[in-house]
Amino acid sequence: MSGCEVTEPRLRSVLPFEAVPAEVRLLRRAAVAQLDRWGMPSAADEAELLVTELATNVVKHVGEGVSATLIIELRGERLRLEVHDKSQVLPSPNTADCYSECGRGLHLLAALAVDWGTVLTATGKAVWCEISIGPGQVCRRMERAVEVLEGYQGSGREARLRGSGRHIGLEESAVELIADLLHWTAARGLDPDDILDRAQMHYEAEADAA
Numbered sequence: 001m002s003g004c005e006v007t008e009p010r011l012r013s014v015l016p017f018e019a020v021p022a023e024v025r026l027l028r029r030a031a032v033a034q035l036d037r038w039g040m041p042s043a044a045d046e047a048e049l050l051v052t053e054l055a056t057n058v059v060k061h062v063g064e065g066v067s068a069t070l071i072i073e074l075r076g077e078r079l080r081l082e083v084h085d086k087s088q089v090l091p092s093p094n095t096a097d098c099y100s101e102c103g104r105g106l107h108l109l110a111a112l113a114v115d116w117g118t119v120l121t122a123t124g125k126a127v128w129c130e131i132s133i134g135p136g137q138v139c140r141r142m143e144r145a146v147e148v149l150e151g152y153q154g155s156g157r158e159a160r161l162r163g164s165g166r167h168i169g170l171e172e173s174a175v176e177l178i179a180d181l182l183h184w185t186a187a188r189g190l191d192p193d194d195i196l197d198r199a200q201m202h203y204e205a206e207a208d209a210a
Helices: 019-036 041-062 099-103 107-114 140-156 163-187 191-210
Strands: 003-008 009-020 069-075 078-085 115-120 123-133
Touching: 009 019, 009 099, 009 191, 019 041, 019 069, 041 069, 041 107, 041 123, 140 163, 163 191
Parallel strands: none
Antiparallel strands: 003 009, 009 069, 069 078, 078 123, 115 123
């Protein structure tokens, strides 16, 4: 279970998993850790419950051991959770015996999510839901990094780039900023490699925290 991509203007994490109870537990922890990295721990409890139900429904109604994927995506003030599997049988909450037939998953989606639905894909289907994270719950670390890089970029450029050019410009500024910081540490008698190692250890400790 691995894989995370951060795209602008959205934050997006892709987590493949195997539909077995042990993997569902790991998936739940991975989702919570991802929200923590994005600076949204307040959304963790609700997201953890919904991820558990979405993944458990794959185990129960698609088949234990099948391959599936969880996608977590930040869309403005909503957090979207999608579970993709290879079955094209869409669950329906409209039958009289839906609770026993579908389990509690769809009922929780309807009760907790701002919106939810199902969609057929080229390889199967996706069941998705969105929860409100409210204003001010966007990734604080990412925002701080962008602010710093835009300011650093502006000091050496006449105009700020837009669109895909802006993304490339921020990457170049990140490289230049890191290089300048290493020069700064060396000028003060510090070991640049040690600084990089400590920064990497700090990042990994936060990334692995559940």
